Amino acid sequence: MPSLKDLKNRIESVKSTRKITKAMQMVAAAKLRRAQEAAEAGRPYAERFNAVMGQLAASVGSSESAPKLLSGTGSDQTQLLIVLTAERGLCGGFNGNIAKLARYQAEKLIAEGKTVKILTVGKKGREVLKRDLSDYFIGHVDLSEVKRLGYADAAGIAQDVLSRFDAGEFDVAKLYYSKFESVISQKPTEQQLIPAKFDAPEEDAGSSTIYDYEPSEEAILADLLPRGVATQIFSALLENGAGEQGARMSAMDNATRNAGEMIDKLTIEFNRSRQAVITNELIEIISGAEAL
């Protein structure tokens, strides 16, 4: 039976924990709004880009001269998994879920006899994957110093990935991140980055505009494909950013509520113990008086 003093201390400590989680929830809510705005603002570019790339890929894609970024190296032996996670924890299962999906896929590929390489972006995913898959790590991108996510950050990662591709380090690259569906739901997603995949334009949509290309289709495609990699990484980072804050907000909301419940329980226990102490004292006094 804990003493009254102990209980009092515990109640105080849970109360301050509740204050912290409450504050974190509010901060996450504010950051979430900003992250959502950023994700929203990035959407027109990505949509346009993909539409144009879809058209280009459809007209050039099948030809022999298609760039390797589009047609692939003809093999899928070496796979690069790019795992995007948050830099900070305390956001529920957010990082864990992405890492879990990546680990599951990595183990499946290893079982199939493929060579797996892993590039991690974000500290938390790396920490989770380090336990089982650290032998496959080929690099890490640290974004913890980045205050506001910019396209330049994504371009840097893309450049790293592309130079590895040019050096023939891998055949297929896949991106793992979390799709922001709502504040309470973020879905871990796998997306193929290289060879590039674009939704083919709908044939019957009446969008049969025939474009002139300047310089040539091939030259444009060769110029745009590397940008496409950066664009996809950028949108994934933005989705992740919004998802992280959303996950943290709901995790902190839960934590705040749990702390509240715990305080209630401890307070009841505290009152009971106090009552028990008083009763005990009374019994002692009364039995002492009776003995005389």
Added chain:
Amino acid sequence: MAMQFELVSPERKLASVEASEVQIPGADGDFTAMPGHTPMITTLRPGYLKVVSGSGTQEYFVTGGFAEVSAETASVLAERAYARADMTPELQAELIAEAQKAHETAGSDDSAKLLDDMTAGVALT
């Protein structure tokens, strides 16, 4: 007659206006898109983009990207874009330095061309 002009960068939409003509620094040379232009897609070189609309002329500096022009629309998807007013000497120097650095690491003809275009484009003030 007017065409819908849009300038978007990966981070945000910079402009969406009704324009009567848009001068675009294409990779193979500058051209002006006007309503009724034949549909075309072109890559961009660093340079100034000039938008003439009912409310006056706006200028933006783009570092690269591509443009999609059709009879009624002109969309420019720029890697990075700045309004004319934001082009401070520091920013110009920074852009040139970046191109210079990219050229040193890559050392290819493409990066050399980019550096030349950047230097020339920035100088056009």
